[in-house]
Amino acid sequence: MAEPLLDVQNLEMVFENKYQAFTAVDHLSFSVEKGQTLGIVGESGSGKTMAALSVMKLLPNQGRVSGGKILFEGKDLVPLKDREMQRLRGRELAMIFQDPMMSLDQVYTVGSQIVEAILTHEPVGKKQAEERALALLAAVGIAHPQRVFRSYPFELSGGMCQRVMIAIALSCNPKLLFADEPTTALDVTVQAQILDLLRKVRDEYQMGIVLITHDLGVVSDIADRVIVMYAGKSMEDASTDVIMNHPAHPYTMGLIQSAPKLEEQVERLHSIEGAVPDIRSMPKGCRFCTRCPQANDLCRETEPQAKEIAPGHFVRCHYAGS
Ligand SMILES: Nc1ncnc2c1ncn2[C@@H]1O[C@H](COP(=O)(O)OP(=O)(O)O)[C@@H](O)[C@H]1O
Ligand SMILES: [Mg+2]
Structure with a gap:
C-alpha cells in the first residue's frame, strides 16, 4: 500500500505551566491519503482544533506536542524547526478556520x-x-x-x-488541507455549497483533506473515514459508512441522533445531555461515563482500551462488539 500523506501516531498534546500539565489530545492516531477526506467529529472541547494545530505547529502558548509522531510523506514534523515548518505551511499544508471574517x-x-x-x-x-x-x-x-x-x-x-x-x-x-469547522458560521444552503467546493478541489488537486466539525451530518457525505473524538481521545474510528450505519459507541449513536440533516433543516430532536468534561478534571473510568446511558460501575472505574471489533473499526467502549 502507498505511504499515507499524513500519518499521525499516538499524538499527545499538553497545556502546561509552571505548576500543572493537562492533556488536551491523548494518544490520537489517524492517517490521510491523497485525494481522501478524513472527518474528525466531536463536540466543542474534544481536542479537534488542538490536534490540527499540533500538525500545523500553530499551537497556542503553553501548548506543546509531548508525544507521538506526525509523519508527513514519511517525515516526522515534530522535531522540525520553525523555519522549516514555515516553508511547509502554505506550500504543502494549509488550514482554513471556522470564522473567515476573523482570519482575513x-x-x-x-x-x-x-x-x-x-x-x-x-x-x-x-x-x-x-x-x-x-x-x-x-x-x-x-x-x-x-x-x-x-x-x-x-x-x-x-x-x-x-x-x-x-x-x-x-x-x-497544498497537498493537505485542514478545514476546521469551515461551514459552522454559514447558513445551511451556503454550507452545502462550501462542502461541494471542498469535494471539487479535493478531486481536482488530489488533495488530502482533514475536515473538522462538531456535526456528523457535515462529514457523512464527504468523508471517507471518520474519527469520533471525545475529551481528547478517539472513541470510534471507522469508514464513514460504518460510523453512520453501524455505530458501536454510545457517544457516536448520540451524535447521530442529534445531527441536523443538511437538506431537511429539521429541529434537533435529541441532544446528549451534559458537556464534554474539562481537561482539568477528567472522570476516572471511561471519559464518556458521566453522560452515557449505558454506563455502569466498570465504566466508572476502568477506562476502556480501543478495540478493533471488525477490520478497520476501532471502538473505545467496554461493551462494543460484545
Ligand atoms: N489556549 C489554551 N489554554 C489552555 N487550554 C486550552 C487552550 N485552548 C484550548 N484549550 C483546551 O483544550 C481542550 C481542547 O480544545 P479544542 O481543541 O479547541 O477543542 P475542539 O476544537 O474540539 O472544540 C479544551 O478542553 C480546551 O479548554
Ligand atoms: Mg475547535
Whole structure:
C-alpha cells in the first residue's frame, strides 16, 4: 500500500505551566491519503482544533506536542524547526478556520491578501500572482472575480469570505488541507455549497483533506473515514459508512441522533445531555461515563482500551462488539 500523506501516531498534546500539565489530545492516531477526506467529529472541547494545530505547529502558548509522531510523506514534523515548518505551511499544508471574517485582514483587499500568499511561497512576479489570484477566485466559484479581488472582506458575505479563505489555502497547491469547522458560521444552503467546493478541489488537486466539525451530518457525505473524538481521545474510528450505519459507541449513536440533516433543516430532536468534561478534571473510568446511558460501575472505574471489533473499526467502549 502507498505511504499515507499524513500519518499521525499516538499524538499527545499538553497545556502546561509552571505548576500543572493537562492533556488536551491523548494518544490520537489517524492517517490521510491523497485525494481522501478524513472527518474528525466531536463536540466543542474534544481536542479537534488542538490536534490540527499540533500538525500545523500553530499551537497556542503553553501548548506543546509531548508525544507521538506526525509523519508527513514519511517525515516526522515534530522535531522540525520553525523555519522549516514555515516553508511547509502554505506550500504543502494549509488550514482554513471556522470564522473567515476573523482570519482575513479587514484593512487589505481580498486580492492583495491572495497575491501576498502567492508571493510568499512562489517565485513569480506581481502580475503573474494577480492573474493566479483571479483564476483562484473563479475556481472557488466566485462569479465576479474582478470585483471580489478589489473588495474588502467586510464588504462580502460570510460564505463569500469562506470561499476567499479556501482560495488563499489553495493558492500554493497544498497537498493537505485542514478545514476546521469551515461551514459552522454559514447558513445551511451556503454550507452545502462550501462542502461541494471542498469535494471539487479535493478531486481536482488530489488533495488530502482533514475536515473538522462538531456535526456528523457535515462529514457523512464527504468523508471517507471518520474519527469520533471525545475529551481528547478517539472513541470510534471507522469508514464513514460504518460510523453512520453501524455505530458501536454510545457517544457516536448520540451524535447521530442529534445531527441536523443538511437538506431537511429539521429541529434537533435529541441532544446528549451534559458537556464534554474539562481537561482539568477528567472522570476516572471511561471519559464518556458521566453522560452515557449505558454506563455502569466498570465504566466508572476502568477506562476502556480501543478495540478493533471488525477490520478497520476501532471502538473505545467496554461493551462494543460484545
Ligand atoms: N489556549 C489554551 N489554554 C489552555 N487550554 C486550552 C487552550 N485552548 C484550548 N484549550 C483546551 O483544550 C481542550 C481542547 O480544545 P479544542 O481543541 O479547541 O477543542 P475542539 O476544537 O474540539 O472544540 C479544551 O478542553 C480546551 O479548554
Ligand atoms: Mg475547535
